Amino acid sequence: MKSRRRPLFTAAAVLLAAGALRMPLEQAMTEDFREQGLLSRPLELGLKEKLGQNSSAIALAGLRTLVATFTHLKVTEYFSQQKWPDLEKAMNTTVQLAPRGTYYWDIGAWHIGTNASTHYRMEAGLPELRARAEARRWVTKGREFYQRGIRNNPDDWRLRVALGNLCSDVFRFPDDALAVEAYAGAIATGKAPPGVRRALMIAEVRVGKNPEKSLAEVRELLKVPSNRVPTLLCICYVLEQKIHPSDDPVGRSVEIFGSEDKALRNLGSYFLNIYDRLPMEGVETAVRLLEYHRGIRPEDPRSHIRQRDALPARPTRYR
């Protein structure tokens, strides 16, 4: 007589044997998928506590991105209420659930580094020194958030450019060396649009890269018509004057800008942009001469020289 339990034992043996067979294969697949960024790391215990029992269960049931959508809705709520520490916590939870979601990293770093820092500097009613310290602390947090996002998405150029922009922002305690690193990283992904090369060039000039090398690169960039933007043309003028000083600044400016009118318009605006940490060698002389040719005296309200003298030492948005 056959045992009624024999099929059950046979079935269990088959399951165990197949399990032993597939286990190393599945382990290799898991590691491969994780390496490619297709599969996220398991949720940390701390995160499970933050999410609560229900959301953890949903997240564990293969619905992490859905839970991330909910936690991100909380971020928007905290943004409206300007509850920045809560926003930071919710944003951290969101990115842990969806670490490959570049949108979450971008928007989170922007909330923390830009919106929160502005709030503490301008609106929180703190004493000046404390306001600046708080603003700086949140800008640093914003940069770190971008850097974490970049580590999780190494082939994404947008996050690197956004970090570069934050580090170059005059109102956010600029760090030009970090901006150079960020823009260079974006270009190294091979996906960044040509405009990022210009941003890198400007950041390199700010940190004082070798002027000869910079000039050669600027000349190369200016061969492309879409790169002939005012800032780059002005930088080209400054570098030319620095390396090969000319006795005829007006002639050189016409050579670079195409006309005296355009040279005055571009160099004039550049001359007034004193907060942007750009080199200014020879610009004042050129502006004075170009204005002289147009009959504009330094006392004239239209004169860039006079306008610059009237500028405060710090941007007006600074406290």
Add this chain to the structure above:
Amino acid sequence: MSHPAKNRPLNPRRIGVITMHTFTQLVRMKVFYFLGVFAVILLGSNLFEIQDLGRPDLEGTDVLRSIRSWSLGTMTLFSVVIGVVATALLLPKDVEDRTLYTILAKPVPRLDYLVGKLGGVLLLIFVSLLVMDLLMAGVLALRTNLVVAEQVAAVTAAGWPAAEIEALRQDTLNQGPTWSLHGAVFVVFLRAAVIASTAMMISTFSTSTLFTTITGFLMYFIGNFQAEARGLYFGEGVSPLEKGAGLLVATIFPDFQLFNVIDNLIEGGHFEGGELPMLIALSGFYVVLHLFVSWIVFAEKEF
């Protein structure tokens, strides 16, 4: 001239008849009403437009993410629930209706019966997911075009260069309906196929629908911890008891965590190469294994 025996197992026609019968049986249970719920969820996900953030490059993309995430999430829930519940219902219902006796009294191999039943459930899930995928793709295509138009207008007004506008346009289009997103829906189906075959395996030795359903869901949840279980087994500095527990979980339960590649696809990621064929092969392995085990138990079961 010799003819193959007519009741040779795995006869496609016979399996097809049982599959279609099971499919009809499930359709009569008004399962497709769920598509109405899906449509409501899909429309609802369109409303999650975050307030104006002052970032023209990010404006609107959250809605596209919301549509993808809600749609795939709903598909996952639907397919897992149907995969477990419908399969758990089938065998007990056939016993209750006495249909099983009529079928097995005929020269129908029990393997064909099991394959046909599972085929019916999988056909139902496949058709449902196909309709949901088409609905999602349609809504997503419409919304993506709107978002792209708004973004391009905003960044053009902000004076962005043409190359950057084009890069942004491409990035946003990638958040719309893509082949990888359809691939993600197919992965949802593969996961459902594994959970349905698991439920079928349980139902062959279980005596109640409730037990099968609860055990099926538990297996699904535990299957999402497979990597951790293997980590325990392969890890260092772990006690023999923990190693044994890890080994037991890793060998008995299917690995559902591997199917979570869907999360990355929802975020706009892409299949790089052989991942989808690997998941198809793995799912095929599970379905065949579970059918085989089900057959071992079911073949000699007395009714």
